[in-house]
Amino acid sequence: MKIDDLLFHRLEKAARLKVSPEERSRLQADIERILDYVELLNEVDVSDLEPMVRPVDLVNQTREDVVAARPFPRKILENAYEEQDGYFVVPKIL
Amino acid sequence: MAIKPQIGLEIHAQLLTKTKAFCSCSSESFDAPPNTHICDGCTGQPGTLPKLNATVVEFAVKAALALNCHINERSSFDRKNYFYPDLVKGFQITQYFRPIAENGSLLIHADGRKKKVRIRRVHIEEDTGKLLHSPADRPECAFIDYNRCGIALLEVVTEPDLDTPKEAHAFMETLRNTFRTLGICSGDMEKGALRCDANISVRDTDRGLVTARVEIKNVNSFRFVEKALEYEFERLKAALLSGEKTVSETRGWDQGSRSTVSLRSKGEENTYRHFPEPDLPDIVLERAWIDRIRTTIPELPMEKQDRLMEQYGLTMAEAKTFLDEPELETFFVAAVGQGLPVKAVKNWLLGEIQKTLKERALTIDRTTLTVARLAEIIEWIATGKTTTHIAKTLIPDLLENDISLEQLLSEKGISRINDSAYVIEVSKKVVEEHPEQAEAYRFGKTGLLKYFIGLVMKETKGQCDTSLVQETIKALLEGNNIEG
Ligand SMILES: [Zn+2]
Numbered sequence: 001m002k003i004d005d006l007l008f009h010r011l012e013k014a015a016r017l018k019v020s021p022e023e024r025s026r027l028q029a030d031i032e033r034i035l036d037y038v039e040l041l042n043e044v045d046v047s048d049l050e051p052m053v054r055p056v057d058l059v060n061q062t063r064e065d066v067v068a069a070r071p072f073p074r075k076i077l078e079n080a081y082e083e084q085d086g087y088f089v090v091p092k093i094l
Numbered sequence: 095m096a097i098k099p100q101i102g103l104e105i106h107a108q109l110l111t112k113t114k115a116f117c118s119c120s121s122e123s124f125d126a127p128p129n130t131h132i133c134d135g136c137t138g139q140p141g142t143l144p145k146l147n148a149t150v151v152e153f154a155v156k157a158a159l160a161l162n163c164h165i166n167e168r169s170s171f172d173r174k175n176y177f178y179p180d181l182v183k184g185f186q187i188t189q190y191f192r193p194i195a196e197n198g199s200l201l202i203h204a205d206g207r208k209k210k211v212r213i214r215r216v217h218i219e220e221d222t223g224k225l226l227h228s229p230a231d232r233p234e235c236a237f238i239d240y241n242r243c244g245i246a247l248l249e250v251v252t253e254p255d256l257d258t259p260k261e262a263h264a265f266m267e268t269l270r271n272t273f274r275t276l277g278i279c280s281g282d283m284e285k286g287a288l289r290c291d292a293n294i295s296v297r298d299t300d301r302g303l304v305t306a307r308v309e310i311k312n313v314n315s316f317r318f319v320e321k322a323l324e325y326e327f328e329r330l331k332a333a334l335l336s337g338e339k340t341v342s343e344t345r346g347w348d349q350g351s352r353s354t355v356s357l358r359s360k361g362e363e364n365t366y367r368h369f370p371e372p373d374l375p376d377i378v379l380e381r382a383w384i385d386r387i388r389t390t391i392p393e394l395p396m397e398k399q400d401r402l403m404e405q406y407g408l409t410m411a412e413a414k415t416f417l418d419e420p421e422l423e424t425f426f427v428a429a430v431g432q433g434l435p436v437k438a439v440k441n442w443l444l445g446e447i448q449k450t451l452k453e454r455a456l457t458i459d460r461t462t463l464t465v466a467r468l469a470e471i472i473e474w475i476a477t478g479k480t481t482t483h484i485a486k487t488l489i490p491d492l493l494e495n496d497i498s499l500e501q502l503l504s505e506k507g508i509s510r511i512n513d514s515a516y517v518i519e520v521s522k523k524v525v526e527e528h529p530e531q532a533e534a535y536r537f538g539k540t541g542l543l544k545y546f547i548g549l550v551m552k553e554t555k556g557q558c559d560t561s562l563v564q565e566t567i568k569a570l571l572e573g574n575n576i577e578g
Contacts, residue, residue, distance in 0.1 A: 065149035068118035087237035
């Protein structure tokens with residue numbers, strides 16, 4: 001699949017990444033190679049097969065409804081691109 | 095010509111579980127500081143796995159049973175993919191292909207009749223984060239709080255069975271009351287615990303025409319959903335009559351202009367690329383377990399309304415008031431249980447008492463009024479020691495002071511004037527002072543009787559028995575002998 005400049009730009013924006021021109025051509029080629037590799041799967045005929053969602057046949061794996069606070073909230077917030085007053089800050093949407 | 099709307103609803107109810115749907119974070123998000131109830135799971139950190147909250151399944155099954163649904167023996171989870179900052183993982187876990195329950199119904203009362211509304215499906219999903227668009231000090235930004243992200247939701251989808259905006263309102267109210275009775279959702283719309291999207295199309299059955307389907311989203315009260323639907327019905331009907339083309343779109347309610355406004359058209363809609371969630375095993379439910387949950391279901395609102403009507407001879411509206419005001423119902427049942435006459439208790443509770451409670455934004459359990467005091471009022475009126483009129487004026491005092499009727503009457507210096515001689519005297523004076531009206535009455539304007547009664551009540555400061563006054567005035571005006 002061809003990753004043209006327009007599509008690459010959209011991915012860049014969506015992922016909030018800034019990519020240098022040198023990185024760009026390398027990444028474009030990488031992504032194309034990965035997609036082509038996955039594309040191989042389309043060559044297999046699965047029309048007669050029941051789709052398999054997961055390799056193990058477990059059911060009803062539930063947990064009790066008990067609060068277990070994790071020590072992470074602060075750490076997760078520190079990963080934010082920007083933080084203010086405890087909020088994640090993103091560019092305006094509406 | 096028959097032009098009718100066709101309305102369907104999608105309701106999201108936040109489940110009252112202690113933790114979120116797929117992680118152990120607290121689900122009490124509303125008053126918590128932003129991003130304090132988040133973890134690696136609900137913020138989608140790489141390598142984390144969801145684990146289903148057992149109580150979510152139990153609550154969903156309770157709802158499904160109350161909604162007379164077919165409960166699927168096996169149900170499963172799927173990913174709904176979309177890219178928006180309220181969703182950290184880039185997808186929402188929902189039940190798209192195999193919901194927990196389908197094909198149910200809910201009985202509602204609307205416009206004085208019963209109606210069965212079909213339920214298409216009930217499924218479990220997770221809530222999204224909350225966005226704060228363009229905060230005052232940072233208009234170029236949006237702030238995100240993920241406390242809500244991952245809270246368990248139950249989505250209920252109806253068939254387009256609702257024929258009027260009023261029926262839609264009745265459905266939402268009945269569903270909310272049902273969920274409250276089950277104890278699975280607070281039903282608090284202002285806090286977003288219950289949210290409703292409506293879809294409407296309008297059809298002209300004579301000409302076989304139908305408009306595009308419009309979705310109404312993000313409306314935060316039942317009343318506004320009803321208003322938005324009323325507005326949309328008129329708008330689509332006008333378009334249908336004038337032959338104007340309508341488009342499938344999503345609209346929101348703008349309370350300022352009391353109209354709906356377009357949010358986006360269907361063309362801009364995402365494709366969600368639903369696919370099975372590989373990280374969550376299926377739910378398989380055993381009949382015996384479902385039957386056990388069934389035994390925990392209490393009497394539901396509609397059943398209760400029917401029972402109240404039958405047991406106490408209440409009208410539908412009266413029964414509904416008791417349904418909406420559980421404290422009032424508890425008081426009613428207690429009073430009637432102690433042998434007080436149903437009619438008197440009901441008239442007091444749903445009349446002057448409810449009116450005063452509303453004015454003061456109180457519930458009856460937070461006042462000083464007891465069943466014993468109400469019994470006293472009813473007895474005093476029945477035995478002629480006071481009048482309904484006087485007792486009514488004392489209700490505010492009786493709700494705020496733990497004082498007997500006798501004490502209150504003597505404190506206020508009010509006594510019932512049931513001396514008929516006095517009533518006759520005042521009535522005579524009033525009739526004599528208004529000869530023109532008296533004449534008009536005799537020539538057939540019998541409605542003036544009320545006018546004269548009013549004058550006497552005013553003259554006696556409302557302390558007379560109304561029926562005595564009425565009798566006296568009537569006799570006077572009609573020239574009957576009243577002395578003997
Ligand atoms: Zn969490």
